Amino acid sequence: LARAAGVSPSTVSIVMGGKSEERKIPMITQTKVLTAARELGYRSNVAAKRLRTQMTESLEIAVFWASDFRAPMMVRFLRGLQEEILDSKKRCEIVIHTYQNNMLKESILALGIYNAAIICNASADDLDFLEQNKFHVPIVLYNRHSDKFCTVNVDDNRMGTLPAEIFVAREHSRAVILTSDSYFPGMDIRVESFLRTATGAGIQVQQVHQENSMAGGYEGGKRICNLQPFPDCIFSMSDAMSIGALRAFSEAGLHVPENLELISIGNGDREIEEYASTSISVVHLPMEDMAKACFRMTQELLSGSIEPPYSVELPIVYRARESCGDFPDRQ
Amino acid sequence: LARAAGVSPSTVSIVMGGKSEERKIPMITQTKVLTAARELGYRSNVAAKRLRTQMTESLEIAVFWASDFRAPMMVRFLRGLQEEILDSKKRCEIVIHTYQNNMLKESILALGIYNAAIICNASADDLDFLEQNKFHVPIVLYNRHSDKFCTVNVDDNRMGTLPAEIFVAREHSRAVILTSDSYFPGMDIRVESFLRTATGAGIQVQQVHQENSMAGGYEGGKRICNLQPFPDCIFSMSDAMSIGALRAFSEAGLHVPENLELISIGNGDREIEEYASTSISVVHLPMEDMAKACFRMTQELLSGSIEPPYSVELPIVYRARESCGDFPDRQ
DNA sequence: CTGAAAGCGCTAACAG
DNA sequence: CTGTTAGCGCTTTCAG
Numbered sequence: 001l002a003r004a005a006g007v008s009p010s011t012v013s014i015v016m017g018g019k020s021e022e023r024k025i026p027m028i029t030q031t032k033v034l035t036a037a038r039e040l041g042y043r044s045n046v047a048a049k050r051l052r053t054q055m056t057e058s059l060e061i062a063v064f065w066a067s068d069f070r071a072p073m074m075v076r077f078l079r080g081l082q083e084e085i086l087d088s089k090k091r092c093e094i095v096i097h098t099y100q101n102n103m104l105k106e107s108i109l110a111l112g113i114y115n116a117a118i119i120c121n122a123s124a125d126d127l128d129f130l131e132q133n134k135f136h137v138p139i140v141l142y143n144r145h146s147d148k149f150c151t152v153n154v155d156d157n158r159m160g161t162l163p164a165e166i167f168v169a170r171e172h173s174r175a176v177i178l179t180s181d182s183y184f185p186g187m188d189i190r191v192e193s194f195l196r197t198a199t200g201a202g203i204q205v206q207q208v209h210q211e212n213s214m215a216g217g218y219e220g221g222k223r224i225c226n227l228q229p230f231p232d233c234i235f236s237m238s239d240a241m242s243i244g245a246l247r248a249f250s251e252a253g254l255h256v257p258e259n260l261e262l263i264s265i266g267n268g269d270r271e272i273e274e275y276a277s278t279s280i281s282v283v284h285l286p287m288e289d290m291a292k293a294c295f296r297m298t299q300e301l302l303s304g305s306i307e308p309p310y311s312v313e314l315p316i317v318y319r320a321r322e323s324c325g326d327f328p329d330r331q
Numbered sequence: 332l333a334r335a336a337g338v339s340p341s342t343v344s345i346v347m348g349g350k351s352e353e354r355k356i357p358m359i360t361q362t363k364v365l366t367a368a369r370e371l372g373y374r375s376n377v378a379a380k381r382l383r384t385q386m387t388e389s390l391e392i393a394v395f396w397a398s399d400f401r402a403p404m405m406v407r408f409l410r411g412l413q414e415e416i417l418d419s420k421k422r423c424e425i426v427i428h429t430y431q432n433n434m435l436k437e438s439i440l441a442l443g444i445y446n447a448a449i450i451c452n453a454s455a456d457d458l459d460f461l462e463q464n465k466f467h468v469p470i471v472l473y474n475r476h477s478d479k480f481c482t483v484n485v486d487d488n489r490m491g492t493l494p495a496e497i498f499v500a501r502e503h504s505r506a507v508i509l510t511s512d513s514y515f516p517g518m519d520i521r522v523e524s525f526l527r528t529a530t531g532a533g534i535q536v537q538q539v540h541q542e543n544s545m546a547g548g549y550e551g552g553k554r555i556c557n558l559q560p561f562p563d564c565i566f567s568m569s570d571a572m573s574i575g576a577l578r579a580f581s582e583a584g585l586h587v588p589e590n591l592e593l594i595s596i597g598n599g600d601r602e603i604e605e606y607a608s609t610s611i612s613v614v615h616l617p618m619e620d621m622a623k624a625c626f627r628m629t630q631e632l633l634s635g636s637i638e639p640p641y642s643v644e645l646p647i648v649y650r651a652r653e654s655c656g657d658f659p660d661r662q
Numbered sequence: 663c664t665g666a667a668a669g670c671g672c673t674a675a676c677a678g
Numbered sequence: 679c680t681g682t683t684a685g686c687g688c689t690t691t692c693a694g
Contacts, residue, residue, distance in 0.1 A: 008681050013673055017443075018467035024679060038635040043446060046391055047381035048671035050444045051686050056378050067413060072406050072600065082398060082429050095426050098413050113381045115374060136349035214606040240602070247606050269403065271571070275545035275578050277608030304369040339665055344689055355663060379687035382670050665694080670687105677682075 007032060016044060058091035061298060062114040064107065066121035067098035069212045069240070070183075073267055073287065077120065077142070080288030084295040101183065105129045111137050116298035118142060123184055138301035140294045143186060150301060150310045152293040156186040159283050160193030162318055163235045163263040168201040169327045170261065172233040175205045178220045178245055179237040180212035187237065190265065194235050206231065210241065217244025225252045233261045233324070239268030242280050242323075250277060261324035274321065281324035286314050338363060347375060389422035392629060393445040395438065397452035398429035400543045400571070401514075404598055404618065408451065408473070411619030415626045432514065436460045442468050447629035449473060454515060469632035471625045474517060481632060481641045483624040487517040490614050491524030493649055494566045494594040499532040500658045501592065503564040506536045509551045509576055510568040511543035518568065521596065525566050537562065541572065548575025556583045564592045564655070570599030573611050573654075581608060592655035605652065612655035617645050 007029060015025060015033040036042075050056055063081070065074050078094070085092045095114065099107035104119070104126035111117055112135075120142040122130065130139070131148050141151040167175055175198050182188050191207075198205050208223050210216035217240060224231065225248065236242040242264040249256055256262050256278045266273060266282025273280040293312050300306040320326035338360060346356060346364040367373075381387055394412070396405050409425070416423045426445065430438035435450070435457035442448055443466075451473040453461065461470070462479055472482040498506055506529050513519050522538075529536050539554050541547035548571060555562065556579065567573040573595040580587055587593050587609045597604060597613025604611040624643050631637040651657035 010673075010682080011680055014680090016467070017673080018465060026679075029679085041634065043390070043633065045382070045387050045671050046444050046446055047378050047387050048686090049673080050378035051376070051382050051670090051688085052672045052674085053443070054686070055441050055444045056376050056686085059374070060377055067410075071410060072403070074409075075403050075406055078405075078427070078429070079398075079402060093426050093428070095424050096409070097424070098409070110386050112384070113377050113386050115377055134349060136347070214602040218606060243603075244606050247608065250608065271545040272574075272603070275549060275575050277578065277581065302374065303372065341666085341689075341691095342664055345664090348689080357663075360664085376687050379670090380689080382672085382686090383688045383690085385670070387670085663694105666692090668690090668692105670689095672686090674685100675683090678680085 012037075058093055059115045059302075060093050060095060060113075061295075062095045062097055062111065062117040064097045064099055064104065064117065064119045064121075066101050066183075068101055068183075070121050071098070072240075076269065076287040077291045080291030081118075081295055083288070084292035088295070088299065090299070102126060111135050111139075116140070116302060118294045118298065119144075121184070138298055140297045140301070142290060142294055144184065145186075145311070147309050150297050150306065150308055151312070152290050152297060153186075153311060153313045154285060154290070154316050155313055156189040157193045158316055159265060159285075160190040160195070160235075161197045162283055162316070164194045164197035164201070164203070166263065166318065166324065166327060167198060167203060167233045167235075167261070169329075170233075170325060172261065173203055174229050174231040175203050175233045175235060176224055176227060176231040177205060177207045177235050177237070178217065178224065178241050179207060179209055180216060180241070181209065183212075190237065204229070212238050212241060214240045214244035214247075217241030217246075218248045219244070221245030221248025222252070225249065225254060231260055234263070236262060236264040239264050239266060239273055239280060239282070243268075243272070243276050246277055246280075246323075256323050257325070263318075263324045266319065273319075276323075278323050279321035281321045282319050284317050284319050286316065289314055343368075389424055390446040390633075391424050391426060391444075392626075393426045393428055393442065393448040395428045395430055395435065395448065395450045395452075397432050397514075399432055399514075401452050402429070403571075403600075407600065407618040408622045411622030412449075412626055414619070415623035419626070419630065421630070433457060442466050442470075447471070447633060449625045449629065450475075452515070469629055471628045471632070473621060473625055475515065476517075476642070478640050481628050481637065481639055482643070483621050483628060484517075484642060484644045485616060485621070485647050486644055487520040488524045489647055490596060490616075491521040491526070491566075492528045493614055493647070495525045495528035495532070495534070497594060497649065497655065497658060498529060498534060498564045498566075498592070500660075501564075501656060503592065504534055505560050505562045506534050506564045506566060507555055507558060507562040508536060508538045508566050508568070509548065509555070509572050510538060510540055511547060511572070512540070514543075521568065535560070543569050543572060545571045545575035545578075548572030548577075549579045550575070552576030552579025553583070556580065556585060562591055565594070567593060567595040570595050570597060570604055570611060570613070574599075574603070574607050577608055577611075577654075587654050588656070594649075594655045597650065604650075607654075609654050610652035612652045613650050615648050615650050617647065620645055 015030050102123050102125045116138040118140045141149050208220045210220035264280050264282050266284040346361050433454050433456045447469040449471045472480050539551045541551035595611050595613050597615040
């Protein structure tokens, strides 16, 4: 350590701790220590410091989040998480690890150094990796299924059938699904269950694939304008795509909901849904509540009151706004 | 520890580490340890674990972020930060601490256990608190001024004068500032320098105060519709307020930019600015770049290549989109 | 199969 | 004013 680099063990600690004044260390010693530290590229070891000073009562929870188009959704998740931590009255730090889709394994090396981990946005590959390894830290999976880990979910099937039922009830006959490459199994389920329910009720369904972003939604919207037959309703896989599509429609002189109704997966900020040019009707993804459930689950795992394969599924609701009405009998 | 709670010191470690199989610990001992741990509410100490296993090479940087309407902006900041960390090839964890405006002091107790801290969104009170205390950890302030700490800034004055100059050049004569309660001195500077430049050039300036959110912007927009004299240009203090206002205008049958032009402080996601019902012309706040500068500054502070009162100011640019044109001579 | 012992890097008494 | 010492809670050889 910097101990070899000059004077003594504790003197160093005093100087580096900024307690030079009160302990009356002469300037000369201070500079000796400081320059030595600089030359050795000394970095104090925070783990040792924490251990020694007993700054150890607060839990550390790692949150893994994909650094792609889903990054903005982290805000809602963190909001829920922070709220629940506050409510729980526990001291708890959250450490964010962002990772590339399918690259979870590279980012997760040192899980053991946290009290618990919440893993979000895992792809099928990422899940395989998790299933095949043994971790000795409580792990909660956000919106994924597993028979090895604890998970917090929504009913992806219902997220597809509900909008389909609404379109049926509202007597639409030509739907289009605005979607993107599938990043996780649940997304396919949403698409397929919409497809099944809608076609089962005699609705003709087309699909438009674009990048999951406003830009992608915009391109998708332009493509939808040229679709034959022209659809009378859209199921969009994200708020971002919906906003892009809305803009494309408005440029094309198409009006939502008059010319076609739109229901989106409500995975964006509530304000953005409400203050879009046409406020967006959504199948609401309760991310804040899911985050809370994730946190609670880590605590239960830590206390041993639940055991690993354990799942919670949160109910989903439809929020009718301008872009699509409600079931006719509720209006 | 759980050591008293049954058998031995290291056996516990083996069992809790999940190495029971390979070390052939009999089931009976395992359960003994496990139940004891449960009853004692045992939580392994991550600091000790890190220290012992030398998982210590990675820096830990605390990021303090206000948990209010600015929460969504954390995404852009984190994006920049992550990118720079990746580029730097250093292992570095970021720990997010959200705090209530004016309550930084409550959240910051244990700064010593990080390698460095980046403090964002500090209010005047928060700054006072920081100035008056001595910390012995490298601290970087995001978008604040201080003669004690290192800071990364934009030219708040220019953020006000630039839109004013554009409005002048575009021959507007009646401006309105859509703003909210001031959360930090820089915001006042933006408003005042706009006011000074605009009134100096003979523009009549009104102000509308609302909450800094889309909802607030919407209410503000409605109020603007009834303003006498009716303005021909708006300077909005955030993308969120702009989006709300845009919606209010469109409901009132007003068109942007035909009836009035709008320039916003570009503090939201780029996509949201581009895909708003009318894409928003902004004085761009380079948050990602500022985050990068913050990270670089922590590293320089750590290596001793810079000393505390040190500032970096990033240039700001105007991005003309639909809601307001550029300087006439650039068009 | 399990216990004893050492030591990670640091800080806080307590003596010099 | 500065050095010595002990020990934070854990894991890891190494002997039983």
